[in-house]
Amino acid sequence: MPGLGRFAWRSLRARPLRTSLSILGIALGVAVLFAALATDAGIDAGVGRTVNDVMGRADLRVGAFEEQGLSAASLAAIRSTPGVMVADPVLEQRTYLQRDALTTATASAGAYASPITVIGVDPALDASSVGLHDLHLDSGRALSAGSTTDLLVPLRLARELGVGVGGTLTILGTNGPTAYRIVGLLSGAGPDPTAGGRGVVVSLASSAALFGSRGASWVDVGLAPAATVDSIADALAQRLTFEPFVLTDRADLATSLRASTAGFEALTALIAAVTLFGGAFLIFNTLSMTLSERVREIGLLRAAGTTRRQVHRLVLVQALILGVAGSFLGLALGFGLSVLIARNVGSLVDAGGPIDGPVVPPLGILLAALVGILVTLAAALEPAIQAGRISPIEALRPAHAGRHSVVSQLRWLGAVVVTVGVAGLALWPIALGPFGLGGAGNGAAGIARPILVYGILLVVTLLTPLILGPLGRIASLPFALFLPAEARLSRGSLARDRKRTALTVGALTIGLAMIVALGGLAGTAHAATDAWLTDVIPGDLVATSIRPIAAGEGVAQQLAAVAGVARVSPIARFSVAFRGVRVDAAAVVGSDLAADGRLTFVAGDRRAALAALDVGGSTIVPQAVAQDFGLQVGDTLQLPIGGGEAIEERIVGIVARGLPGQSGESVLLGWSDATSHFGVLGADAFAIRFVPGQAGAAEPAVASAARGLALEPTPLAGVASAINDAFGRLFSLFDALAILAVVIAGLGIVNTLTMNVYERVREIGILRSAGMTRRQVWRMVVVEAGTMGVVGAFLGCLAGVILGFALGGIAGLASPAGGPTIPWLTIGLAAVFGIGIAMLAAFQPARMASRIAIVRAVQFE
């Protein structure tokens, strides 16, 4: 074997370009896989860190439902519950920085608001031995126990605002602005990931004063050593009867955080798998090509006594060398890629989930390298078997005919694709499971995606050799218009080895399919966001308040009096408990929604339902909530209202989309029920609709009036563009990864064209002797690549649209029209990119072809 190993190595070394391209192909595949694993491990570490940041050392969190927060009586009841060692209250309130506190840069960016979340903690308790919250300081000092002006600001926010320790920030409270002095900077994005990096920390007493003596938003509970979460939860359920509450433990929080990053992890892993799929194609092609040009050599080896098994090993050793080299290079590239991904994800607020940086998982290194090597070996199996079948007599023939029937080619093509596909599917749960690297990989939906993707790609790849002939003819038509001779000759060349062409085109197809599918998903997500906002908000602009504004204050009337305003509709967001779970709720005016034509009803009578809402005793439920709880029109919701009592709300309608809440869509209740039963004191937002055609003039006037009323105006278009911007950055990351897959396909095209040229040396000599110029030869090879590019682009775009539809369906995305969006722009760009990469890949092989010396070529055997 050492002799054969050396032979294998020398054979690879003799073809440095092809060997390098193959190593690079597998390296890029492994790089994307490793980057995905390292990023996911980073997210996992981020989740762990976030749970600690959010809950500190607390075992349980008792959350308030009502705006007034948890009462002093509730806090006392928690503290007196046996088994509770410490109860640490926190007050959290969303508000705004006073505009003069903003830097010029921030203000000039056109931001209507600089929202922040004020987090009030008990510094004395936290500093004690039983304290539950650790705040990680980057610089400065902690809050003083008695100070009412100390403020801690996350480092990232401080940088954005251009402030530091010793600086001041003025925060809008219910009783007006209060100036705070920054005494310390918190590391990274700060303690509360749900605040999107904009959570500032003050003392509990200070925050209570700022927001009008509110109770705690939640109380974190530390348990005595013998107590269990379940026993304390039961005890609290018995004792806390003053107002509704919700309990959260650490596991619940980690699960919900992981769920928010699940889609991201699944998609990165999916792209990694697909990229590796492309790398496998490249390896298969490389080994097949090396084999086809070494038929005589292998025949000689067989004649000299080399056994079939030794020939198998020879090819597999070559694959092993490629796989090992590619995998190690891939690990190095992957680490660099994961750092870039972490930066990109870290810049996304609320979209990518928490991540501090990539974490190098030791098992992930092993897994990525192993996958790279195994996929390489799997791709080498068919060439190895073919090599073993070469008989000694082949050495005596002048040239290897190498003609197989289409059926036999298909069989082998199918075998290799299935082998790689099955390996990918088998490794998918391993990649996501044991290391806890991806929540989305677990469960039917997680595994459905790779099965679906591999399935669609398998069908497309298997169909390629069958339709290559007619498709190639059609694809070459645009080239034939300008370069008929080159197009005719290159078209035939594509059909020379359909298996090779199919694999080359297949690699391009899957890369482009991913780009188009991602484009489709992004488009559908954009459309869904826009549709959601316009479907549920009865206004062009939303003015939000940091305090509840009661109807009697006349704020709505003052806003409605501004010229150009057609309607002002008050909205209050709060929470209700249903079946022991916190559910987002919103108080709305049914008649306003009816008049404005908002909400898409999927069940119930629109007019009657909205009228019933204003009367009371009725609720309208979003479809997602109805599905979660198995609800339908006519059902009654039992909602606790404190004091051990509950009221009944009858479902009068189910709508496609509801108002956004904290963690999902909100059930809608009338104002009368909200104020009389659920402690809602007033509106925290006003939806303002302009008179058609007067928005341009009315918007600045309304914005000015709103600010005068201590409201922060935000146009709907601004909200949509902020969300779409986040989507755009996330999808551009995925696109970048998918582009890598296309680059690998480009390397495959270089390989295939080089081989095609090599096999046609004599043919090219004949063409040159028959009067074909060097330029014509050059163009012929480029047209050949272009034709492959057109075929790959067509199949890739087609498969991508189908994939986008299917993945969108699994992700639960639906455009307003009911079907996913066809991303025409992405399709156009992907097609141009694919054809461009293909033609660019042809440059070197075409140059090589055009430089072939005629005399040597016609004597070439």
Next chain:
Amino acid sequence: MLMAQPILEARDLTKRYALGGSSVDALRGVSLTVQPGEFVALMGSSGSGKSTLLHLMGGLDRPTSGDVILGGETISDLDDDAATRLRRDQTGFVFQFFNLIPLLDAAENVGLPFTIAGQDPRRGEAAERVRDVFELVDLGGKEHHRPDQLSAGEQQRVAIARALVNRPAIVLADEPTGNLDFTTGGEILEALWRSCAERGQTIVLVTHDAKAAAYADRVEVIQDGLIRDEIVLGRRDDHSAAPLIARLAQLGL
């Protein structure tokens, strides 16, 4: 034979190949003229320089020194594009191995010079010429056969048809029977001779086989990169190799 303006003229051609650190002189000053309608054979042993001379005369390669004049134009001075166009319009090549494009059928292979020139060989005068040469090489009915569906001799006849289809000033054939059995080789030589005798096609044939050279009007014997002798056989319907073999024997070859 009338002595008209030569169709092809080689003047003092030399060709030196670099070989590792040294060099090899394949031609050492060869001069030769070919008259229109003439059938000339270049004969010599392996490595004598006969194929090199053919390649230089056809513009496939450039001489180290000397000139090649085809149809009054010095092709050894032309750049690659101009030489290629001249090759396409003025010359036809037949090689030893069956130099057909395997993906094209027989008719497409024959029509290749038209295709390369941007013409459709299935239409107009081009189609007419393709049909004509198919008849000349006696391959009627096999137009749509692919190379692997043709015998070795048929493949070489397709190659001859392709060389003739453009009605070139000269056809250059490099050992066209070297890979064929005696009978098939005879058919190929007959086809070449017919084109010369019936249509006035000028042909230069490279061979090491006296039986093949016997079809020529004149045989140039090449040895060590120089023309050693010229044997004039004249136009004969009888292609007996006996006079040539006798003359070669006299020369001690």
